[in-house]
Amino acid sequence: MGVGESGDRLRSFADLADRAVPAVSDAWGTGWARKVVVVVPASLEGMAELLGSSVDSYRGIAAVTTGETGGRAPADRIVVNPEAYGMLGEVGRQVVLTHETTHVATRAHTNAATPLWLSEGYADWVGYRGTDRTPDQAAPELQSAVDEGHVPAALPADSDFGFGGDATRLAQAYEGGWLACRMIAGRWGEEKLDAFYKAVGAHGKRAGAVEGALGSVLGVTLEEFTEDWRTYVKEQLAS
Template sequence: MLPGPRAVRLLPLLLCLLLAGCGAPATAPDPAGREIRRAVADWSRQPPDALAALPLTRWTYEVTSVRRDGPRALVRADLSYRLAGYDTDPAGSGRELALAREDGAWRVRADRPAPGAPAQLWDQGEVTVVRGAHGLVLGGGGQPPRTLEAVAAGTDRAVGAASAAWPRPWAGRVVVLVPASLERMAELLGGEPDAYRGLGAVTTGRAGAGPGPADRVVINPQGYAELSERGRQIVLTHEVTHVATRAATSATTPLWLSEGFADWAAYRGSDITPERAAPALGRAVRRGELPGSLPDEGAFAFGTDPEAAARAYEGAWLACRLIAARWGEDALVRLYEETGRRPLPDALGRTLSTDPAALTAAWREALREELR
């Protein structure tokens, strides 16, 4: 703002368990603690039925604490897992496991998100898997296969568009989550539903170079369903572009450039005009409210004034559109790369031979001309 697809069956699971030293000090061995951790290891070899269709190649629990109260125990653990063919770096999740001692043995009775940790899709019920040429679509809550197949086809197109706009190496594969509702989406993201209301999708994953993060595009089924077919494709391409550019994105990348580039990739090659694609900003410009500066970080925050957020996204897109038109598409890509390594003024000087003030002035003039 995460060729014909087909449903896939269970792939072999390679399950393992890493046990961290926790519980009593080495000088005071805790046999019960060892039994509890062993029970977690035994249980992990039989994953929940909801995981049956996931192409897992890694499933690891690292126990971080054990709290025992008579015949009951609570275990905190860090789950690490990888989806075959899609994750170059494992995804993670904080988990809490409840165990009970029954018939002389400890057994896991519940596995849930740790307090404060987001839910996983399988916490919400059985997961349906549809695979496209470049996307793995995971549906929750009984999403119909035809919906997931349409998302997979759109994801394939989005990967092609993102790769054309970002001609740099990246995995070229994406995992898309389609939960059952807006509320379920919020559970996956660890936020409140109102923060995502009206959005078509968002992307997770950490920014920066190094091992590729396990990005997920998470669709808001409510907002996504309200979009036209073209609107859905724009949303998917925008989010997939975030995945493609992730390794080049850092804390020094301005949010207007990150969001604007994703929209530029989504609109690139289309016949859409600024008047049609930037209605909120157009209304402001025609009222005489020409923005004085490029959108700041806070303008893009979830849950803010929808009209203000729309103006921020539209302005960011028009800034990237201006750069591509005046300095060239390759210059825009190089600017994105440079801002991931150094502050914007230095990056602008190296790539466009300009500075923030001159770029802002050119952008404001373009807004006057195109949105009057």
């Protein structure tokens, strides 16, 4: 649905969503509604008004999913920032819609126990899955840091994902979360990645959730996983 948008433009969003839904189901499974509502306001100001936030909160953010953070009701609406979204190429537009659709699919298993590096990293992993984007293409900010000898010491914290903060820090947080999920899928398998995500959410509270799921699903400690991830980041992004 959209206000002040042409029929052709709205159909292009429908086409993107029609491709995103089966792509998400192929990765996550079919145990979700398998439908999304894409809301396309006429401007960034219209987006901010819909979401009850300031314009600066979403400047540069291509799209968000309602209920994505902290809400009890399942997320079901993707709200597009027409300005930022319009700057993306064809692959980028599809990745964003698939990313946001992933949030819709995983919402029932996403709660206070789920760190943002996992929820955002998994959504990016599904978004890039099936594309030919390489780590250096999908994680340019983190690659720059690695090239300068700055490998993250720990997995991204929730505070690193603040939209109103430093843009480089935000980009590196998303990229680091994506690489963590990509590493799990590559080393333990995609089914284990899904099982890990669900096990974290099943814990219900943050304390011990990741540690417990790492042990029960992947058979590693948080310290071992973090060190493996740091090595993986260096290997994947080495120039």
